Amino acid sequence: MSVHIHQAVCPLDCPDACSLKVTVRDGKMISVTGDPNHPVTRGAICNKVRHMPQRVHHPQRVLTPLRRTGAKGQGHFQPISWDDAYDEIVHHFHSVIEKYGAEAILPYSFYGNMGELNAEGMDRRFFHRLGASRLDRTICSVAGSAGYKATMGDSIGTDPEDTVNAKLMVVWGANLASTNMHQLLYANQARKNGATIVHIDVHRNRTGQWADWFIPIRPGTDGALALGLMHVLFAENLVQRDFLRLYTTGFEELEHFVQSAYPVAKVAAITGVPEQDIVQLARMYGTTHPSLIRIGNGLQHHDNGGMTVRTISCIPALTGAWLHKGGGAIKGNSGYARLNHSALERPDLMPHPLPRTLSMNQLGDALLSSASPPVKALFVYNSNPAIVAPDILKVRSGLQREDLFTVVHDLFVTDTARYADLVLPATSSFENLDLYTSYWHLYLNLQEPILPPQGEAKSNFTLFKELAAHMGFADAAFQVTEEDMIREALLTNNPYLQGITYEKLEEQGWLKLQVPPFPEILKQGLLTPSSKIELFSSTLQSIGLSPLPEYCPLPVRNPSSESAENALEGSVQSSDVKSKQVESNVEESEDGRFPLWFISSVNHHFLNSTFGNVESLQVPEQQPTLTMHVDDATVRGIHNHVNVRVWNQRGEIQLRAQVGNDVLPGVVVTQGLWWDDTSSGMQAVNQLTSQRLADMGGGATFFSTRVEVAPCP
Ligand SMILES: Nc1nc2c(c(=O)[nH]1)N[C@H]1C(S)=C(S)[C@@H](COP(=O)(O)OP(=O)(O)OC[C@H]3O[C@@H](n4cnc5c(=O)[nH]c(N)nc54)[C@H](O)[C@@H]3O)O[C@H]1N2
Ligand SMILES: Nc1nc2c(c(=O)[nH]1)N[C@H]1C(S)=C(S)[C@@H](COP(=O)(O)OP(=O)(O)OC[C@H]3O[C@@H](n4cnc5c(=O)[nH]c(N)nc54)[C@H](O)[C@@H]3O)O[C@H]1N2
Ligand code: SF4
Ligand SMILES: [Mo]
Secondary structure (H helix, E strand, C coil): CCEEEEEEECCCCCCCCCEEEEEEECCEEEEEEECCCCCCCCCCCCHHHHCHHHHHCCCCCCCCCEEECCCCCCCCEEECCHHHHHHHHHHHHHHHHHHHCHHHEEEEECCCCCCHHHHHCHHHHHHHHHCCCEEECCCCCHHHHHHHHHHHCCCCCCCHHHHHHCCEEEEECCCHHHHCHHHHHHHHHHHHCCCEEEEEECCCCHHHHHCCEEEECCCCCHHHHHHHHHHHHHHCCCCCHHHHHHHEECHHHHHHHHHHHCCHHHHHHHHCCCHHHHHHHHHHHHHCCCEEEEECHHHHCCCCHHHHHHHHCCHHHHCCHHHCCCCEEECCCCCCCCCCHHHHHCHHHCCCCCCCEEEHHHHHHHHHCCCCCCCCEEEEECCCHHHHCCCHHHHHHHHCCCCCEEEEEECCCCCCHHHCCEEEEECCHHHCCEEECCCCCCEEEEECCCCCCCCCCECHHHHHHHHHHHHCCCCHHHCCCHHHHHHHHHCCCCHHHCCCCHHHHHHHCEEECCCCCHHHHHHHCCCCCCCCEECCCHHHHHCCCCCCCCCCCCCCCCHHHHHHHHCCCCCCCCHHHHHHHHHHHHHHCHHHCCCEEEEEECCCCCECCECCCCHHHHHHHCCCEEEEEHHHHHHCCCCCCCEEEEECCCCEEEEEEEEECCCCCCEEEEECCCCCCCCCCCCCHHHCCCCCECCCCCCECCCCEEEEEEECC
16 A cells, blocks of 8 residues: 655635645545645645545546537437547548638637646647637636726736735625635734724625625625725825825826715715715725735626726725735736746747637627637537536537537536537546646646546646647647646746746745735836826726726616616716617616526535535535525515526526525525536526626626526426
């Protein structure tokens, strides 16, 4: 019997990017714990990843290539060899290219594995060389990133390790207790030293229960709250004018704007946050240092997500919060660890003119439309679009097309793979070499293989390298090893990566980026056009958006609350945003048939849809629920724990009602991207969400969804 404890890294799409200690006995993963020596992980990991052995050695793991034998969607397959699988792919790709051109082939991927080589490395080289359609990978955080960049120039913010020093932490549209546990651990430490934790959210979830002060807010109105806070900060002279003069653009315009347009009473009417709470929070924020705002995905999965995050990210500048160690904001820190992506992805391999780009948020339309050329072949990896993409009934009817050739590379026959012509077995991240960065903390991690490939599984790297050979691509880009590619990725002039070498990573497992304190970064200049924090953004102005932070109401026209909606009309909007919202109105409003906001966020024990098939994690989640306010339940005759139908113009699902006051009236919340339950088949929440794109970056608008709810007959 051989037992080894290996150094590893969590590969999941989670800000914490934990360093792990993995016990392997006789080639099998036995247990996973947090690395006690990693400065951020500090020995703690989430319950999900403690169950990683159940995922890696799950009895249903795909271990050979599979060919479909039944109808699409049924999930009947038979094993075939890799040679046959490659031959079939090459044959189909060639005939699609001959008839329609390479743009008729669409790769579809996201970050099921965050490894640089396996998420955005060899796959990119392959599809670039092929000349396939490009995919706009916008399902997660682009809207907010675009908004944040308008203010701050890049995805850079406070070093999480410094946040233990915060005396005030505003957790805004983030469910830290489930989605960023080490930020919560820092907050707990800060709280012991006297910090106050405020949570602004539409749902009193685990994070709201843990915070010192939970502030419920109406969905999509956070931009107005931010402007109201700025109003009070200026009005009560809680701003740092020296900082504003030195490091920002446009503070005088902003002051004038919020003073006239966002009085506290108006903000209270929009947001549902009482006037005295707005004033109290602003005073607390204006007088407490260091103060941190943790900006979450809840804000940016809305039609107005870009501008909301843009607006909130202006607040720390008003009080000079950036000058205090542990103060400022964290939306995402991926800008610090930027690797040499053109070396990794090789966009130079693409043909000219460049192939078209399709949005991953509009997969349903892409598959069903009469676009020219039509999508004739789809290659899915690192993603499960039949569950996670918006408007999945459209996605699924696209996947059902008999003339579509679909390949899915995954560890499991997911709900997407059930529609595939070929399913290819993927290794887990523990079976390959790869490099990992975090979009929150400032460490790089190297993963060396600690398990043999299970069955005939291949990594994304190996799959696309071998497929290139089968396609006859002789380019040097496909002749490299994993180690070569990691070395190429590290060769960059990014100053924060100085001194980080492959050898040192191999020796130590992880290394910290060389990021100076934020005041230094401010002195050196940001990546905005003015090098300053842009309260007034000429970049936004040039693309027809409001140059000042702004509140743009969500698109809804609901006759039963006409007066409340009219109250929002006063806000200034750019004409582009307005016309976009008028279009969307037609889709969402349905004349008041769908009076409730439907928020479908992620849950505690799954990672998006990953782990949805692990029984030991299904058990604590129990079943998909719908949290609703007692008033909304009463008028509909809904009692606690009964099954309810939830529907809109796009689809209908069933959930179990959880009645109480954890949400405001008019809002319902469900958590978790559950796999289809074959017995009821009714849980997949993205039946109800829309393919509409957000105001910036083409982001997804999962949370700007309207529904009606009724008891099940
Ligand atoms: N356990 C677990 N952890 C995860 C994931 C997972 O699936 N499970 N997913 C990972 C991924 S890919 C991501 S992107 C992150 C996401 O993690 P977070 O940034 O925490 O984002 P969400 O959980 O999507 O939503 C955050 C919160 O926003 C709230 N919300 C929704 N709409 C609004 C609004 O209009 N205003 C306000 N103020 N709040 C609103 C929701 O109720 C929710 O509590 O988590 C990562 N970590
Ligand atoms: N309604 C609603 N929808 C949402 C969200 C929401 O909050 N609400 N959140 C959205 C967000 S923020 C995100 S990021 C997306 C996430 O959407 P996805 O990125 O699709 O995430 P997962 O559902 O975890 O699916 C990842 C898949 O990759 C597979 N995988 C893991 N490792 C590998 C590998 O090495 N190779 C290959 N080939 N496959 C691998 C996993 O088994 C899994 O099936 O979902 C979005 N969808
Ligand atoms: S999912 Fe997140 S918290 Fe859990 S081990 Fe992975 S990185 Fe850490
Ligand atoms: Mo995400």
